[in-house]
């Protein structure tokens with residue numbers, strides 16, 4: 001009798017846990033910035049060797065990496081998502097991302113690099129040639145990170161449209177590819193920004209750590225920042241799909 005009671009409570013506990021947490025699962029969209037070869041001096045950088053080990057972890061643990069565009073199409077079609085998906089993104093288009101792209105190529109992983117058209121071919125940023133190379137030879141795609149990396153909620157309507165629409169058109173014309181995803185600089189967005197992004201033909205948009213809960217708004221998908229320290233259980237937690245449930249709006253960048 002006592003055992004039955006314990007078993008009943010146990011089933012209730014597991015069932016409750018499962019019912020409560022399963023709906024909170026979201027596919028992890030991870031974010032990188034610069035990938036230097038030397039010591040990473042800030043939390044926004046991950047060294048190339050550590051990046052390699054993180055990709056190795058993703059492969060060895062059996063995750064399936066899909067592109068942001070493909071993930072957004074799945075969301076739009078409201079398809080049931082397997083629990084082993086991971087999306088990889090990079091912000092700003094730093095020159096050193098080229099080394100990371102080579103590693104992604106080795107693993108045959110897709111990813112999206114969010115570019116600032118005004119920074120392409122500038123010092124420390126990817127060149128047009130670099131971008132053309134990876135678009136033709138790897139599964140890495142490009143997205144918009146706006147024209148000038150502005151904090152969007154503060155812009156007037158005309159500037160807002162320029163940042164969102166022109167950046168898309170410039171990238172599409174220059175590289176002859178479809179640019180259908182956007183990352184908001186400094187994680188900045190509001191209702192007006194999301195409406196404009198939708199109106200300009202993007203299929204989805206990503207924030208930094210901040211975001212609307214779950215996948216309520218496909219134009220404000222939360223991302224998880226990956227740091228140099230992330231490996232083993234830390235990386236596993238970030239890839240679990242439940243990380244955002246416990247981590248709430250930290251400092252923005």
Ligand SMILES: [Zn+2]
Nearest residue numbers: 091092185186
């Ligand atoms: Zn940025």
